[in-house]
Amino acid sequence: MMRLLHRIFPHPHLTFLLTVVWILLANKPSLNSLVFGLILGIIIPFITQPYWPDRPKLRNWPKVVEYMLVVLLDIVIANITVARIILFKRDADRQPNWVSIPLELRTPEAITVLAGTITMTPGTVSCDLSAQGHCLLVHCLDAPNVDEVRDQIKQRYERRLKEIFE
Amino acid sequence: MTFLIELVISFFLIVSGIFGFVGSFGMIKLKDPMSRLHAPTKATTLGVGGVLLASICHSVLLEGMLSLHELLITLFLFLTAPITALFIAKWHIHRHEKPSDLPDAGEDELWATHAVEQVEDVPAHTKT
Numbered sequence: 353m354m355r356l357l358h359r360i361f362p363h364p365h366l367t368f369l370l371t372v373v374w375i376l377l378a379n380k381p382s383l384n385s386l387v388f389g390l391i392l393g394i395i396i397p398f399i400t401q402p403y404w405p406d407r408p409k410l411r412n413w414p415k416v417v418e419y420m421l422v423v424l425l426d427i428v429i430a431n432i433t434v435a436r437i438i439l440f441k442r443d444a445d446r447q448p449n450w451v452s453i454p455l456e457l458r459t460p461e462a463i464t465v466l467a468g469t470i471t472m473t474p475g476t477v478s479c480d481l482s483a484q485g486h487c488l489l490v491h492c493l494d495a496p497n498v499d500e501v502r503d504q505i506k507q508r509y510e511r512r513l514k515e516i517f518e
Numbered sequence: 519m520t521f522l523i524e525l526v527i528s529f530f531l532i533v534s535g536i537f538g539f540v541g542s543f544g545m546i547k548l549k550d551p552m553s554r555l556h557a558p559t560k561a562t563t564l565g566v567g568g569v570l571l572a573s574i575c576h577s578v579l580l581e582g583m584l585s586l587h588e589l590l591i592t593l594f595l596f597l598t599a600p601i602t603a604l605f606i607a608k609w610h611i612h613r614h615e616k617p618s619d620l621p622d623a624g625e626d627e628l629w630a631t632h633a634v635e636q637v638e639d640v641p642a643h644t645k646t
Contacts, residue, residue, distance in 0.1 A: 373590060373593075376586050376587045376589060376590050377587055377590060379585055379586070379587045380583075427563050427564070428564065431537060431560060431563060431564040434540075434556065434560055435536075435537065435540045435560070438540055438543060438544040438547060438548070438557070438560075439540060439543070443547065443548065443549055446548075446553070448550060448552060448553050450620055450621045451621065452620075452621040452622055452623060452624065454624050467600065467604070468596070468600040471559060471599065471600035471603045471604070472559065472562075472563060472596060472599065472600060474556065474559055474560045474563060475556065477552075477555050477556060477559065477603050477607060478600070478603075478604065478607075479552075479604070479607035479608065479610075479611060480607065480608060480611055480629045480630055480631050481629070481630045482623040482624060482626035482627075482628065482629055482630060483623070483626040483627065483628045483629065483630055483633035484625075484626045485626075485630075486623075486624055486625055486626050487623050487624040487626060487629075489611075489620065489621070489623070489629055491552050491555070491556075491607065493548075493553055493556045
């Protein structure tokens with residue numbers, strides 16, 4: 353029975369997400385959109401199955417919620433900081449800097465999430481990965497102290513992602 | 519009551535307007551291309567977020583209808599914006615930065631953009 357369920361829903365989270373996205377797109381909850389969303393939610397994971405051969409399992413759901421809240425809060429705070437830099441700091445005083453972040457994460461999905469988070473929090477943009485994927489290159493808008501930025505990213509984001517993915 | 523709701527909605531709209539403006543202003547003020555890349559990431563986070571919050575408040579509180587497809591805009595933005603930024607950054611590294619200009623890449627020695635230029639066959643992705 354479990355095996356049959358697994359065959360129909362190879363990726364239950366994706367099925368759930370696709371259904372919810374479809375209902376949100378329709379913008380009013382109805383049986384109609386629920387059924388069609390479920391059909392999409394079954395077909396799409398089934399077709400895309402070969403593209404994620406060994407995807408990581410998310411075990412720690414409370415941590416995922418915590419991570420999203422931390423990132424949202426950081427986005428708001430960093431937005432204000434960056435707005436102050438752009439408006440009030442003279443361009444000559446600003447110290448743009450490259451930061452190299454050695455990665456402890458090894459799962460490609462986790463590194464993707466980390467890089468995306470770094471780009472979405474204003475003030476830092478992730479630019480490149482080292483040749484074998486052991487380091488992440490980040491550009492900072494204003495970073496007099498490179499070590500501080502690196503430690504903060506490792507402390508706030510990478511540690512949490514490690515708990516979620518690995 | 520309606521006045522209070524409108525006050526909240528206009529607050530969100532003004533916040534998003536300010537951050538949208540700062541994002542565009544940054545494009546003019548910042549001088550180097552890598553710093554300019556930071557400006558649009560501002561506009562897509564709080565700038566767009568403010569409009570979406572205002573839109574949700576408007577439909578829920580004034581029209582009495584739950585409308586949440588604004589959340590999807592946030593979702594799609596968070597998926598696409600980092601990828602665009604990465605493309606532009608990689609182009610910049612490819613055209614304007616030498617390996618000696620960038621910080622140390624640790625044990626791998628080269629950043630991926632430069633490694634592709636120098637090594638003909640790209641090393642296979644190592645699985646751990």
